[in-house]
Amino acid sequence: MKDKILQNELKYENLDHVDKGIVDKVVRGGYTRRDALKLMVATGITMAAAENILYSGSVAYAATPKKGGSVRMANPIHGPDDQTDPMMFTSGIDYARGRAVLNGLVQHANDLSPQPELATSFEPNSDATEWTFKLRKGVEWHDGTKFTADDVVWSMNRHLSEDSTSVIKSVLVTVKEWKKVGSHEVKAVMHSPNSDLPTLLGMFQNKVIKDGTKGDWIGTGPFTMESFQPGVKSVHKRNENYWREGANLDACEITAITDPVARVNALIAGDIQIMSNVDPKSFRQVESASDRVTLLSTPAALQLGICILKNTKPGESDDFVKGMQYIQDRKRVVKRILKGKGSLGNDTPISASHGADWCSELPQREFDPDKAKFHFKKSGYSGADLFVAPVTAGIEDTCLLAQANCAKIGFKLNLKKVPNDGYWGAVWMKEPLNVVTWNQRPTANSQLALQFGPGGNWNDTFWNNDRMGELLSLSLAETDPAKRHAHFCEMQTLVHEGSGMVIPAFSNINDGIANNVMNMPTVPLGQCGAMEWPEFIWLA
Amino acid sequence: MMKQMVMQRIAIGFATLAVVSVIVFVMTSWLPGDVASIILGQAATPETLAALRAQLGTDQPLIYQYIGWLGNMATGDLGISKAGGATISSLIESRIGNTMMMAGLVALISIPISIALGLWAAMHPGTWLDRMVTFGTLSTISVPEFLIATILVLILAVNLQWLPSTTYLTGEETLGQLLKAIAMPLFTLVIVVSAQMIRMTRAGILNVMNSPYIEMAILKGVPRKRIILRHAFFNAIGPIVNVIALNLAYLVSGVVIVETIFSYPGLAKLMIDAVQTRDLPLVQACAMIFCGVYVVLIILADVASILSNPRLRQPK
Numbered sequence: 048m049k050d051k052i053l054q055n056e057l058k059y060e061n062l063d064h065v066d067k068g069i070v071d072k073v074v075r076g077g078y079t080r081r082d083a084l085k086l087m088v089a090t091g092i093t094m095a096a097a098e099n100i101l102y103s104g105s106v107a108y109a110a111t112p113k114k115g116g117s118v119r120m121a122n123p124i125h126g127p128d129d130q131t132d133p134m135m136f137t138s139g140i141d142y143a144r145g146r147a148v149l150n151g152l153v154q155h156a157n158d159l160s161p162q163p164e165l166a167t168s169f170e171p172n173s174d175a176t177e178w179t180f181k182l183r184k185g186v187e188w189h190d191g192t193k194f195t196a197d198d199v200v201w202s203m204n205r206h207l208s209e210d211s212t213s214v215i216k217s218v219l220v221t222v223k224e225w226k227k228v229g230s231h232e233v234k235a236v237m238h239s240p241n242s243d244l245p246t247l248l249g250m251f252q253n254k255v256i257k258d259g260t261k262g263d264w265i266g267t268g269p270f271t272m273e274s275f276q277p278g279v280k281s282v283h284k285r286n287e288n289y290w291r292e293g294a295n296l297d298a299c300e301i302t303a304i305t306d307p308v309a310r311v312n313a314l315i316a317g318d319i320q321i322m323s324n325v326d327p328k329s330f331r332q333v334e335s336a337s338d339r340v341t342l343l344s345t346p347a348a349l350q351l352g353i354c355i356l357k358n359t360k361p362g363e364s365d366d367f368v369k370g371m372q373y374i375q376d377r378k379r380v381v382k383r384i385l386k387g388k389g390s391l392g393n394d395t396p397i398s399a400s401h402g403a404d405w406c407s408e409l410p411q412r413e414f415d416p417d418k419a420k421f422h423f424k425k426s427g428y429s430g431a432d433l434f435v436a437p438v439t440a441g442i443e444d445t446c447l448l449a450q451a452n453c454a455k456i457g458f459k460l461n462l463k464k465v466p467n468d469g470y471w472g473a474v475w476m477k478e479p480l481n482v483v484t485w486n487q488r489p490t491a492n493s494q495l496a497l498q499f500g501p502g503g504n505w506n507d508t509f510w511n512n513d514r515m516g517e518l519l520s521l522s523l524a525e526t527d528p529a530k531r532h533a534h535f536c537e538m539q540t541l542v543h544e545g546s547g548m549v550i551p552a553f554s555n556i557n558d559g560i561a562n563n564v565m566n567m568p569t570v571p572l573g574q575c576g577a578m579e580w581p582e583f584i585w586l587a
Numbered sequence: 588m589m590k591q592m593v594m595q596r597i598a599i600g601f602a603t604l605a606v607v608s609v610i611v612f613v614m615t616s617w618l619p620g621d622v623a624s625i626i627l628g629q630a631a632t633p634e635t636l637a638a639l640r641a642q643l644g645t646d647q648p649l650i651y652q653y654i655g656w657l658g659n660m661a662t663g664d665l666g667i668s669k670a671g672g673a674t675i676s677s678l679i680e681s682r683i684g685n686t687m688m689m690a691g692l693v694a695l696i697s698i699p700i701s702i703a704l705g706l707w708a709a710m711h712p713g714t715w716l717d718r719m720v721t722f723g724t725l726s727t728i729s730v731p732e733f734l735i736a737t738i739l740v741l742i743l744a745v746n747l748q749w750l751p752s753t754t755y756l757t758g759e760e761t762l763g764q765l766l767k768a769i770a771m772p773l774f775t776l777v778i779v780v781s782a783q784m785i786r787m788t789r790a791g792i793l794n795v796m797n798s799p800y801i802e803m804a805i806l807k808g809v810p811r812k813r814i815i816l817r818h819a820f821f822n823a824i825g826p827i828v829n830v831i832a833l834n835l836a837y838l839v840s841g842v843v844i845v846e847t848i849f850s851y852p853g854l855a856k857l858m859i860d861a862v863q864t865r866d867l868p869l870v871q872a873c874a875m876i877f878c879g880v881y882v883v884l885i886i887l888a889d890v891a892s893i894l895s896n897p898r899l900r901q902p903k
Contacts, residue, residue: 127678
């Protein structure tokens with residue numbers, strides 16, 4: 048009895064370092080909560096005590112950030128095309144630098160809700176045709192000048208102009224223009240209502256830059272840009288004049304190590320503290336060095352997709368598409384290729400990570416060679432060419448698996464291996480069968496509109512469905528949760544049944560961090576917590 | 588005579604540069620996609636593509652782009668990177684020092700070692716020492732450099748933690764720190780380039796050893812050491828300096844794999860990145876540097892062969 052009481056008083060602070068290690072791992076996402084509870088109960092403590100430890104562990108972490116230190120972070124890609132203009136950001140290293148040096152109007156929390164950043168509040172008018180943003184006062188640019196509404200109007204309107212080269216120009220088509228209302232108030236005038244506007248403003252490219260500039264690394268963010276060498280590295284110092292509490296780190300360096308094996312080695316050897324993008328083939332190596340580093344795996348809707356163009360042969364045959372969908376051994380893809388760090392795909396781009404808008408009641412499509420054989424036969428095709436590039440980890444192996452399973456039912460799937468180099472311009476949306484990946488978008492609506500909006504720029508299976516277009520607008524205006532969910536379910540069913548998209552699986556976002564890096568964000572929109580880390584992490 | 592030969596070589600060198608610039612320009616433009624479609628990547632739309640091409644001037648016909656580049660080049664202006672907007676001189680400036688430093692250090696270490704080992708092996712052909720050198724060099728030639736590099740990283744950085752796994756230069760380190768930072772790629776490259784030079788030295792000398800005048804010297808009772816150092820070596824210098832020149836040129840332009848594995852910011856990686864983004868002016872600038880280095884090194888090698896071998900000074 049006494050034993051039990053003592054156990055209930057066990058707290059994180061009283062643990063030895065091994066047990067602390069287990070708790071640390073849960074708190075930071077290394078183990079699932081359930082695994083950790085099992086582990087601790089196995090060592091002889093009660094479930095209640097284990098729960099207690101976990102709770103006090105999270106509190107201990109959340110409560111005691113330490114100031115100081117510096118971090119080096121390595122991405123998978125960089126080069127002379129590293130950008131200085133947020134409007135042109137396309138790669139993780141740009142996003143990380145943007146997050147360190149700049150601020151947006153709005154930022155994403157881990158649950159993807161839009162949080163105020165440079166905007167202190169945002170309100171639509173009654174029919175959502177205008178959004179008013181109140182701006183934070185007393186914010187200064189790194190060069191000492193004051194942040195005002197002019198900066199916001201300049202930054203936001205750059206995406207919209209006729210000759211704009213903005214990467215997200217077509218994401219923002221619903222916005223007509225941004226207008227200054229007062230010195231610290233702006234409004235967005237809409238072409239059509241969009242209740243998701245604040246969430247879209249959290250995107251990497253929507254950072255606020257100084258009036259009249261093209262970025263040039265003068266920002267309002269938690270870090271200043273000390274030196275910027277494209278394709279080499281950037282060096283950042285803490286902005287002591289930051290408008291929020293400010294970064295915990297004194298400095299950080301953002302670079303890339305393009306070779307995936309070298310990147311893992313650098314992490315384990317301690318040359319870098321944050322590593323973006325761990326390949327599934329390296330999971331074991333990272334996990335076996337758990338005394339030094341942790342593998343962070345965040346569930347996300349990072350899709351491994353096969354696009355079958357619906358406007359040409361063979362994809363115009365619905366049976367052909369069905370055959371390709373039934374031949375995917377989805378469970379094996381998740382278990383063997385993604386090493387368990389992923390989730391089943393159901394041939395729609397929406398996953399459980401999209402929250403309430405995911406249609407969980409849509410039946411999971413299973414691996415069924417007999418049905419695949421039946422549909423292939425009905426389609427009249429006995430073979431096809433699939434263009435494969437390593438656009439995301441696991442996609443090539445997924446296609447190889449499909450090829451092997453096709454061979455078993457007498458269907459000849461030829462894999463045409465092509466390099467990543469030039470892929471998006473030369474192969475994707477051009478060859479009748481190709482592979483694709485998309486990072487998760489902040490809302491289910493933007494995700495569906497992106498790939499399946501009729502006539503959209505990135506409708507990568509060329510599937511145009513009028514009902515889909517209607518539902519996309521209806522769901523944006525719908526405020527009743529049940530009706531909204533019904534709209535989303537109908538859209539996912541349409542895509543699942545009719546489009547040319549095969550999505551066997553979603554990959555988690557897998558990054559590596561040194562064990563002393565604390566409070567790493569887990570926003571599922573991109574690697575390293577969608578690069579929200581610079582302001583928030585600290586070193587233990 | 589010599590002066591005329593060098594002038595002639597320099598003229599040929601410039602002609603080579605001109606031809607290479609055209610070939611590189613045309614070949615790069617044949618690759619699928621252009622700089623605008625690569626920058627925008629998956630996010631490209633027809634309107635943004637057109638806008639970006641107009642902004643970068645890549646909507647002009649290729650011949651105009653080439654003439655524009657040539658005009659800039661003539662005035663010493665390398666232009667602006669199409670992919671990122673940085674000036675090409677700033678991109679190259681930071682890397683050319685790194686590349687030259689690495690090539691220089693590797694040469695400084697590997698050339699004396701290679702010639703010494705090559706000579707040594709040639710002095711004692713057939714002994715266990717010679718066999719060991721032969722075996723060692725053949726093994727390192729056959730093993731690809733990325734494997735050598737990765738094995739070194741696994742042993743020295745990940746397991747023993749003696750050396751950093753990537754070369755991270757801040758520009759403010761002391762000589763000791765600098766050497767420690769670049770030790771791994773330096774070591775890898777020394778292994779890779781020495782093997783070839785050792786073999787060439789040994790083979791070159793043994794080849795000369797078969798000639799009649801060496802036989803004469805042996806019959807006269809000259810010691811083997813003196814035969815090799817006084818008589819054979821200078822006659823074998825021609826092929827040896829040519830191999831050294833090719834290896835040096837490789838160190839400047841061809842070490843992209845080692846640069847990638849150790850994340851060493853050098854010129855070779857810059858050129859590959861430039862090709863991947865179809866950044867024509869940057870590709871051209873790198874190609875001109877590499878081609879120039881080849882031309883200069885080959886002229887130097889020719890001059891060295893002629894100086895060491897008076898027979899070559901007389902045209903046949």
